[in-house]
Amino acid sequence: MNENxxxxxxxxxxxxxxxxxxxxxRALTQPHLIEAWLMKNDFKPVVGHRFDFRAxxxxxxxxxxxxxxxxxxxxxxxxxxxxxxxxxxxxxxxxGTHLRMEQSGFRPDQQQAYQGARSGWSRFxxxxxxxxxxxx
Amino acid sequence: MQxxxxxxxxxxxxxxRRAIFERLCREGDQTxxxxxxxxxxxxxxxxxxxxxxxxxxxxxxxxxxxxxxxSARRSALAPLIDWTSRxxxxxxxxxxxxxxxxxxxxx
Numbered sequence: 001m002n003e004n005x006x007x008x009x010x011x012x013x014x015x016x017x018x019x020x021x022x023x024x025x026r027a028l029t030q031p032h033l034i035e036a037w038l039m040k041n042d043f044k045p046v047v048g049h050r051f052d053f054r055a056x057x058x059x060x061x062x063x064x065x066x067x068x069x070x071x072x073x074x075x076x077x078x079x080x081x082x083x084x085x086x087x088x089x090x091x092x093x094x095x096g097t098h099l100r101m102e103q104s105g106f107r108p109d110q111q112q113a114y115q116g117a118r119s120g121w122s123r124f125x126x127x128x129x130x131x132x133x134x135x136x
Numbered sequence: 137m138q139x140x141x142x143x144x145x146x147x148x149x150x151x152x153r154r155a156i157f158e159r160l161c162r163e164g165d166q167t168x169x170x171x172x173x174x175x176x177x178x179x180x181x182x183x184x185x186x187x188x189x190x191x192x193x194x195x196x197x198x199x200x201x202x203x204x205x206x207s208a209r210r211s212a213l214a215p216l217i218d219w220t221s222r223x224x225x226x227x228x229x230x231x232x233x234x235x236x237x238x239x240x241x242x243x
Binding site (some may be wrong): 011013015017019023024026027033036037038079099101103 | 145223224227228230231233234235236237238241
């Protein structure tokens with residue numbers, strides 16, 4: 001678990017992958033390829049596009065935030081009313097690509113106006129962490 | 137994102153239910169009546185929320201005379217607090233799947 005300066009929780013996975021960024025980009029952005037390693041989807045690499053990931057346990061509602069071919073891909077990730085943002089970063093390396101995925105969630109500072117339920121969640125989880133860690 | 141985790145998220149996705157649970161965590165045991173006084177919804181609605189929370193293992197009830205006292209089971213929250221480590225496990229396994237796919241793909 002990581003906590004960044006904005007006080008949000010995030011998950012970061014980084015890996016050296018022995019394939020070029022362009023090839024990884026295809027796997028991250030073509031629906032039939034995404035399905036092969038992640039979930040069924042109706043993804044399009046278009047900023048603002050809304051799509052779903054679907055699995056047997058339910059679905060994840062998403063919206064594309066950023067598309068910079070072979071470099072950066074970012075989309076929202078909302079399940080059970082909890083919104084987070086998934087950002088993929090591809091950096092060419094000597095052996096292929098340094099692939100980084102960051103999923104950051106519960107951003108209390110983020111667009112509170114129409115985020116009532118979500119900011120409620122962030123406050124709630126922050127409160128719970130304090131309760132469970134015994135500081136309250 | 138499976139099972140216990142799923143139930144917790146679904147149960148606590150309702151803001152009123154979340155507020156009730158949080159009050160039980162903060163303020164200790166309460167009756168339906170005292171919870172209703174500040175919940176902003178009717179007593180039957182509060183009872184219904186408490187029933188859902190109880191089913192999810194988030195609250196316990198204790199009968200005392202004509203009153204029922206509810207208390208929070210904080211330990212039931214562990215899977216929720218553990219969200220980031222679960223997501224990290226999910227993504228690690230997806231990275232494995234991605235690498236397998238890349239090895240199968242043509243350039």
